[in-house]
Amino acid sequence: MKRKVAILGATGIVGQRFIELLQNHPWFEISVLAASEKSAGKKYKDACDWKLTSPMPSEIGEMTVAASDLRSVESAGDVDFVFSAIPGDTASAIEEQFAAKYPVISKASAHRGDADVPLIIPEVNPDHLALIPIQKKKRGWSGYITTDPNCSTTQLAISLKPLMKFGLKSVMVSTMQALSGAGYPGVASMDIIDNVLPFIKNEEEKIETESTKVLGAFNHGAISKAPIRLSASCSRVNVSDGHTESVFVGLEQNPEIDEITREFEKFRGLPQELKLPSAPEHPIVVRRENDRPQPKCDRDCGNGMSVVLGRIRKDPVMTVKYTCLGHNTVRGAAGGSILHAELLAKKGYLD
Ligand SMILES: NC(=O)c1ccc[n+]([C@@H]2O[C@H](COP(=O)([O-])OP(=O)(O)OC[C@H]3O[C@@H](n4cnc5c(N)ncnc54)[C@H](OP(=O)(O)O)[C@@H]3O)[C@@H](O)[C@H]2O)c1
Structure with a gap:
């Protein structure tokens, strides 16, 4: 069974790249697309100005965009973990809300500097994932936040x-x-x-x-x-x-x-x-x-x-x-986050 992922910021430039790179992914499948209140409730094809040269997948275009809060995302579909690609200045509280329950892999800057939050490039510092259990214990969360650098x-x-x-x-x-x-x-x-x-x-x-x-x-x-x-x-x-x-x-x-x-x-x-x-x-x-x-x-x-x-x-x-x-939008953004999630899965952090 593939793990189900919600994408926050799904209508943005990085969100679009997540959708492209997750097509036919062997381990993960997209279950929820979320964005701002402006897009919530619309079909993805009406909410998103698709900028990639590859076509928007037709089934993605028909999905309804959820608001980026826990209740809306959970009502939209099953979730095992979350990719966050929302602006740094709005990410902090939204990501914390999800991390209380789910693993959150974030492209936003909000939590990168937190002492108990890993900042991961899978080839460079995979050992820093050891912060995850420390963070969960300290914050009392079932999930956690782990971040990618800019x-x-x-x-x-x-x-x-x-x-x-x-x-x-x-x-x-x-x-x-x-x-x-x-x-x-x-x-x-x-x-x-x-x-x-x-x-x-x-x-x-x-x-x-x-x-x-x-x-x-x-x-x-x-x-x-x-x-x-x-x-x-x-x-x-x-x-x-x-x-x-x-x-x-x-x-x-x-x-x-x-x-x-x-x-x-x-x-x-x-x-x-x-x-x-x-x-x-x-x-x-x-x-x-x-x-x-x-x-x-x-x-x-x-x-x-x-x-x-x-x-x-x-x-x-x-x-x-x-x-x-x-x-910048593949290794530096969505591709880097997906590789990060694959490492988490392989190391048992998504179980
Ligand atoms: N672009 C890159 O190369 C790159 C690289 C590394 C990191 N990043 C980081 O990745 C994040 C996304 O960047 P981007 O380039 O994709 O930006 P973008 O094109 O401006 O997209 C922003 C996304 O966030 C959503 N959003 C905006 N305000 C929100 C709110 N208050 N609540 C929930 N969702 C909200 C937008 O939804 P609506 O469409 O509904 O407004 C859209 O889906 C940023 O934190 C950025 O710094 C970007």
Whole structure:
């Protein structure tokens, strides 16, 4: 029997990607679609402005959208667990209401910083799931909240993890982030055509704080943040999907570029070992051409779940620099959450 999942924020950009990626999923099936009061009670096809190139599945279009409260969702269908893709500023209380009863896997920022809430990239820090029983006990919940990092942090942290063996000291990152990262309708066309916007609200702070939590260690029931100095500068660019990042890394050691490249290419995590359905064979793919990675050419690598690196070279100020590309709504959002849920299922956290 497949586990039944409710999607909060189902009409949004990330919600649509959840629906696309969950079609024919071997372990999970969509039972409830929920969104704001504006959409509640409407058929999904009337409530949602579908933005993906794949067609909206016809049976999904006929489902009635529920309001995002426990009673409405439970009346709409059976639920085993919940994906949350609602705005960060509205997520806190809504997610807590569901977590009292169900596992909630959240793409929203509201609970990422809570000391008892895991912030998971399945290949990077699966051991942090050990916070779940601690959280349940502390909060007296039958369910729990576990979160994914924001999209730019996810691809950056995946690329940094293999470098930790060389003594990761400092990181500077400059991002060029896609339009879909702002949700829909997002940035006005008059602002972004022929333009770059050098500010994304709260994004730099999220990268700087979330990366050190994800790369931190789980000891004695708590996460200690990784001792890395990290500085981010974020811009919005006129690209539909796929965030590009210029990354500059200071290491304690001074490995050769070939050695660093080998570490990137051989990097594997628990999802690959467990052969989870959404795990890419290669979490990191290295391109050797001078002009790659590019969002248009490389964002769908590994079905959008691989992070693509290129231009790996020595840096005269730090130690090494490279370009990092990730699909923000797949690896950085719905695909990352689904992989997270597969790990939870395999580890018995959805039973
Ligand atoms: N886009 C990305 O690449 C990305 C990546 C990582 C994380 N995230 C995070 O994922 C979440 C969703 O992002 P998005 O890009 O999909 O945004 P979006 O396109 O603006 O969609 C927002 C969704 O939340 C629903 N919603 C809005 N206010 C609500 C409320 N008060 N109660 C219940 N539902 C409400 C909307 O429903 P209606 O249609 O009814 O208004 C819609 O389904 C955000 O927290 C975002 O920061 C996004």
